[in-house]
Amino acid sequence: MKVLGCPGVRPFLVWVLTVQLILWGSGVSAAESIGNCKQLSYSASEWEVLKRVEPLSRKNFTVQDKSYTYIFQLCGDAGGVPGAGIIQVDKDDAGKKPTIIGMYNTTQAIGGSDWVMLIYGNGDTYKGHCSKEKRRAIIMISCDRNTDMGKLEVVLEDRNRTEQCFYLFELDSHAVCPVIESELSTGSILLIIGFSFLAVYLTGGFLYQRLIVGAKGMEQFPNYAFWVEVGNLTADGCDFVCRSRNREESQAYRGIAPDTLAEEPEERDDHLLPM
Template sequence: MKLFRIPMRGSVLLWAILTQLLLSQNGVFAGNGTKACKLNVESASERKVLERLEPLAHKNLSVEVKEEKESYTYEFQLCGDAGGVQGAGVIQRKTSSEEKPTIIGSYTSTKAIGGSDWVMLIYHNGDKYDTHCGKEARKAIIMISCNKNTEGVLEVILEDRERQNDCFYLFELDSSAVCPPVQSQLSAGSIILIIGFCLVAVYLIGGFLYQRLIVGAKGMEQFPNYAFWVEVGNLSADGCDFVCRSKNREEAPAYRGVSADALDEEPEERDDHLLPM
């Protein structure tokens, strides 16, 4: 009996192909992100709205809802096979039963509407109602709102089927994917001040290390350009003293007991004592 051996490179390639096929069956490679969604009317604006939801692609989200007699599990996947059901964007399963899941909406028939911090995703062409809503196809509306604190929490809001047509399932999902980008609050002046402080810090630290390690300075001489800054300080003090002080700078005479006017006047010659009495 002969055994056929597959070359090592060929076996690795075969395993890679098999792995990719298995992953694609599980919905991991079911589409290329949001591009797998087919819009009812292809438009650049709706495609741009879908691109905002790219972080949610290939994530299977589920929620369980208990009613009076039954318990249902809803599964949602963005532009992918929800619960492994081909073409289904949202499905409904009976928790206590292994019946075939009901397709509520298909991502092959999508409509996307977006605002500044929300996106409304509509999946059409679900399974038809048996008796309600004129036996029309089911429709799922997923309202995705901005929430930076909670990611991927799916909630069932209501099923509106008490009408003749245009019935729908409404879901709500919180995600940071639809949050607007945070803009910088720094002004041009603040940025200049930050750059200035950084340069001053580099100058002080670098100068201190140079003076201490290279020059071998001690004490205050470790401060970079110490002699220059001391001179600048003295000149600044003199300038401030000259501008800000209003003190009279005229020097007083050395001897305050004798006035300057008395020194200028020559004393009169008095010869009255020479006259005969």
């Protein structure tokens, strides 16, 4: 109780609870968006596949061919038709009831490294094809890192068989692309972090010196006096270590200081000359 009474603890607890509620709410939202899809038989692996394509939910994808308009929605009512995952609308008779190609309450999800295949079954019954079985739709979602939500395309309607007929659709999206693992080494990451801190330091220091302190010229550089001193000390150290010249003039004679050496007076030999 004493801990809760501390003034600094309450805001921290409120902040932690807020973050937890946001994370919990986002998780619930994601589950609800794909939770409408009912599997023929529950499979944890298929549920993981559905979670990969969750960003495509709550959106109608529409495509037209010569005769029909097709509307697809992931785990939602396509075109507002209850229970329909994908429908077919007759372009020549807009008032006609849409044909349900597949229901999302009989969903199958199969996934590979860079693709996901959704199968919606239990659609409207064929009238004169495929032994009058129920329609079925296959939606192939392929990886395209440059596409957020691509365009739905009709590939074919395979109904020239006695059973297992299907409609095939294609859709591109980066949602099913595999995660690219970072190839940066530890040293590269440290360099990036270091340069980032340096950029923040220079930019923030420059703005502070210019706008708050009112410095001009080189004085705008953050901690200018300190870095000048560091530069001078570095230069002195480099000069001491790297320069090859002697710092003191070599002596002319060992043991005799240079200042003791004086020019010998000029000898006078005039007295040796004959008179």
